[in-house]
Amino acid sequence: GGIITQTPKFLIGQEGQKxxxxxxxxxxxxxxxxxxxxxxxxxxxxxxSITENDLQKGDLSEGYDASREKKSSFSLTVTSAQKNEMAVxxxxxxxxxxxxxxxFGPGTRLTVx
Amino acid sequence: AQKVTQTQTSISVMEKTTVTxxxxxxxxxxxxxxxxxxxTASGExxxxxxxxxxxxxxxxxxxxxxxxxxxxxxxxxxxxxxQIEDSAVYFCAMRGNNNRIFFGDGTQLxxxx
Numbered sequence: 001g002g003i004i005t006q007t008p009k010f011l012i013g014q015e016g017q018k019x020x021x022x023x024x025x026x027x028x029x030x031x032x033x034x035x036x037x038x039x040x041x042x043x044x045x046x047x048x049s050i051t052e053n054d055l056q057k058g059d060l061s062e063g064y065d066a067s068r069e070k071k072s073s074f075s076l077t078v079t080s081a082q083k084n085e086m087a088v089x090x091x092x093x094x095x096x097x098x099x100x101x102x103x104f105g106p107g108t109r110l111t112v113x
Numbered sequence: 114a115q116k117v118t119q120t121q122t123s124i125s126v127m128e129k130t131t132v133t134x135x136x137x138x139x140x141x142x143x144x145x146x147x148x149x150x151x152x153t154a155s156g157e158x159x160x161x162x163x164x165x166x167x168x169x170x171x172x173x174x175x176x177x178x179x180x181x182x183x184x185x186x187x188x189x190x191x192x193x194x195x196q197i198e199d200s201a202v203y204f205c206a207m208r209g210n211n212n213r214i215f216f217g218d219g220t221q222l223x224x225x226x
Contacts, residue, residue: 033214035216042216045213048212048213099163103160104158106157
């Protein structure tokens, strides 16, 4: 078995601040994802990475940067935090190939003051 | 365009009954994979069951089964003998020929004693 760790669990920032969220997985999975989940809503894809040093934009990439420097880690940066993007940010990973399911981390809850 | 739609926002059932949650999808891919995930009140998201588009048999795992109707682009989740702990939000998802996973907006299931 494996685990996905997201740090921090809670992130509080000021409007306009640059904030970084981190995700680590020990499944040895190739593909990693960042999603944003607004309260009571579904998952919206921000960025994903097929392999180390690869980055692919999702539907919600505006205002975010991502970095995949190692196979096991995937970071997301909020370039200028806004109050309307307070949400839970979820990291997920999966093995290469169509049939494999995603494993999700516990999430980082972002609050913008 | 690829899209997943869950029209049922919320369903309430009595314990020990059977419930079906609907999901329809859009894709131009000839081969694709359909998934159902469960998000508990704590926010944890776990994989439940998968259907491969080329398989005619409906997938079954424990008390979860799928009703795959390919001509209708429909993949319903059936939970038999529901338990209180089945109360959660259920997400339908689809993976096509790339590594993107498309999620529906979720269906809230409430199981009453």
